[in-house]
Amino acid sequence: MLDDTLKTQLKAYLERVTQPFEIKASLNEGSSASEMLGLLQDIASMSDKITLTTDGQDARKPSFSLQRSGNDMSLRFAAIPMGHEFTSLVLALLWVGGHPPKVEPEVIEQIKALDGDYRFEVYMSLSCHNCPDVVQALALMAVLNPRVQTVIIDGALYQDEVNAREIMAVPSVYLNGEVFGSGRMTVEEIVAKLDTGAAARDAAKLSAKPAFDVLIVGGGPAGAAAAVYAARKGIRTGVAAERFGGQVNDTLAIENYISVLETDGPKFAAALESHVKAYDVDIMNLQRAEALIPAAAPGELIEVKLANGGSLKSKTVILSTGARWRNVNVPGEVEYKNKGVAYCPHCDGPLFKGKRVAVIGGGNSGVEAAIDLAGIVAHVSLLEFGDALRADAVLVNKLKSLPNVSIHTSAQTTEFTGAEGKLNGLSYTDRISGAAHHIELEGVFVQIGLVPNTEWLKGVVELSKHGEIIVDAKGQTSLPGVFAAGDVTTVPFKQIVIAAGDGAKAALGAFDHLMRN
Incomplete structure (x- = not known):
């Protein structure tokens, strides 16, 4: 065996x-x-x-x-x-x-x-x-x-x-x-x-902590890098993370992080946490931030309120809350989530063995998902909103070679349909002809990009029209002493290596701010 x-x-x-x-x-x-x-x-x-x-x-x-x-x-x-x-x-x-x-x-x-x-x-x-x-x-x-x-x-x-x-x-x-x-x-x-009773006990413990020099909100690659760079400066550093590693935990193969030939998301996330733990960093996991309270005056503390009722205070804050999978936002998506509508083909694909599924999204993630699923399911329908697939040519060529895959471009998904609590199909409109179509299937995998986790920051820091935190060359936001890094910001190209570099830059920016103020 x-x-x-x-x-x-x-x-x-x-x-x-x-x-x-x-x-x-x-x-x-x-x-x-x-x-x-x-x-x-x-x-x-x-x-x-x-x-x-x-x-x-x-x-x-x-x-x-x-x-x-x-x-x-x-x-x-x-x-x-x-x-x-x-x-x-x-x-x-x-x-x-x-x-x-x-x-x-x-x-x-x-x-x-x-x-x-x-x-x-x-x-x-x-x-x-x-x-x-x-x-x-x-x-x-x-x-x-x-x-x-x-x-x-x-x-x-x-x-x-x-x-x-x-x-x-x-x-x-x-x-x-x-x-x-x-x-x-x-x-x-x-x-x-x-x-x-755990939440109340945890909230009281967190609120009693002394103020940090740098408080990092988010524990993905940007947050981890920020923590390491801040701690190496010898300043009091804390990380409040809803899930250490962030969305990296949901990534299967990582083959483009320089110096690491190949790894997977959970291993990479564990390595991030291990590296941070090698320094004097206060890691506060399972903590979701709900509000950012700016300093009342120069030299006073910034406050981060948490979902469990606790709060943390710091001289500077680095926001690295990342992004999450984007929803299609059509009728039936919420109703049939985990009842046919899924977001992780590697996790849930085996449950659809021999069945008909669709993938929404023609970028690298969507095309890779369709290729993987084609080896398990009976048939894959790939739907792309644009007039052509956006994935790398090598992936598109591989997809087109598969006999049990059909590709629909200029396809606008309009509804997920179902019966008796389970998904049974998908409706879409051809954006060129205007014709309406319906595909009978048992599963849909949504792969259409990311949305930044900034709802809790609206009206507090300046955001772009896409909801990303606007930052300058040092990671500084519109609030003095508040920095941001990674996928949550306007920095282009959402990649692990870029997020890590942004985290280091924001930590150095925060340290510079502390020295000057």
Whole structure:
């Protein structure tokens, strides 16, 4: 099942197991069960502390549970966790085997203190780069708290369940049989939803912090670079981020960041956070800014109010809140979001295997999505508003060579249609002829660019007609002491390397401001 390289790596990891545990498999006669058994036999052969049995009677077959001796933990994989989930499997094996997790001690104590019975089911796909965070979070919670039960389910392996529950996006999490959430979630976010008093405690703690010299709002490439450059100046630096790494977390392949030949979004985001943590930076994750209060007079502090009721104060502020996927803004988009309307082809594509889908957007992202989906689904219809595709020629040529793709240019999407709570089609108008068309399909992937996260700044700092923060050559905004960097600004070409450079420039601009004032 595992190649020699993976076996060598896994064996080295399993040497860290200190407590014996059992893998109990529930199998049937299918090929997936044989594949799962091969994987489990490989694992069991690598450590004398791991025992494999095959007499499990769980209703989901094939599946396997991990059970530490003398412990009531309940953690099950209804999946063959390879691909993006192989790391999740390795971590689960280590945690069950007694190896301590790399999680803040207060989060661990918060998990252990959860009072209630929580039965989680998380549906994922092996190609989803957003799923591992959720899978690993819920696996850890099951290991640490016996009142938390977690089942990790591969939607492609259990297609009947996916169809019965009408799941069209992963990760999708159910708690005690009811929908709990979908999309990327960290363990801190999940625990915060369960621990209702956490927000108030967090707000009080944040409000009590002394003022920063530089406060960075946003933790993507621009925010991370700003934090490193500011901290290296020896000034008090803080980062308040809704999700460290920002939209980079949702990027699959990164091949154009100079000096890094190839990586993926989650790895790059983790590297950003690790680099920032190497300096004396106060990282405040899971914090959404709601208001910016300018300094009342020169030399006074700027205030950032947070969604949980807390507030932070600083001598200077760098805004690096980035951007998010742009919506089509037509009837049916909100209604059928995660019910056929999706934004991440790598995450949700496997759920549409053998079905008909559309991609809206003819830039690089849209054409790449259509190419990837064509290898999974029955047919892809690509719709581009302009009169020609805007993607790189090599991508366009590849797309046109695929037999199960149709391309519609000058196509204005007008409506997403559906029935019984699920998407069933898309309507568009030919902008040249004026003719109306309708395509019957099961999924639509929207890939039409970005919108800056600046709604909370309207009327406070000067914005462009597109909602971007207007900055000068040093990253200075219209407010003294307030700087901005990255995709949220008017700087052209929204690229990771450009955002990182902008973050460094804004930090140096903020430091210069502090020295002069």
